[in-house]
């Protein structure tokens with residue numbers, strides 16, 4: 214049995230940067246509060262907790278005068294205002310690509326566009342993007358949402374960084390005949406696109422795909438969805454401990470990938486464990 218690891222998999226630039234900032238902050242200040250889990254990966258969050266990074270549900274849960282971190286997903290302006298008012302020192306790990314989406318959305322809103330954010334309604338990134346438009350923007354999770362939406366004359370679209378390009382294309386195609394003027398900022402992050410393309414390339418040749426990463430990670434879930442849609446049996450797992458050896462019965466090629474919040478060592482651990490299973494099957 215051959216194990217193929219996707220060419221682009223695991224930590225992206227924004228997550229590496231956030232972790233680096235968190236490590237520096239805890240080394241300098243001891244206890245630091247992250248406003249929401251720093252990344253959508255339990256294992257990394259637990260490891261960082263041992264270094265002093267505590268998770269606060271929101272800025273209201275951070276004690277006055279403490280040191281707090283904004284994660285790569287970003288936060289709305291009200292978080293920055295409250296931190297300032299309560300003497301909280303903020304370390305901002307918002308990914309620069311997310312900042313760009315916030316700025317595009319805020320700019321469109323200021324120019325009087327009805328702003329639509331293609332994204333997941335409950336995900337912190339699109340919610341923060343909406344907050345940067347003063348609450349004016351609307352999150353659209355799928356083109357079907359347009360059926361119940363009053364589409365205005367001047368419409369602008371931005372996207373959560375982890376969306377699939379095809380979703381954005383479909384949304385834009387639906388909007389074109391309905392909006393008088395349509396502006397689109399393709400704010401899908403390159404790291405996301407690269408991981409999706411690499412996953413497709415592997416899923417095309419593999420009999421089975423293992424996608425490693427947090428169950429709450431939007432981009433990891435999307436990778437699993439894409440592999441599944443390719444018609445390849447796919448398992449989304451967080452760690453190698455979840456692997457069942459019988460998954461690999463009669464399988465010749467296994468593809469392994471991981472989302473932007475998955476540590477490369479977790480992907481390697483999974484690949485290594487599958488190789489051990491392959492070896493045991495051969496010997497048995």
Ligand code: SF4
Nearest residue numbers: 225227308310374402
């Ligand atoms: S996926 Fe892209 S936008 Fe999101 S944190 Fe990583 S580099 Fe930044």
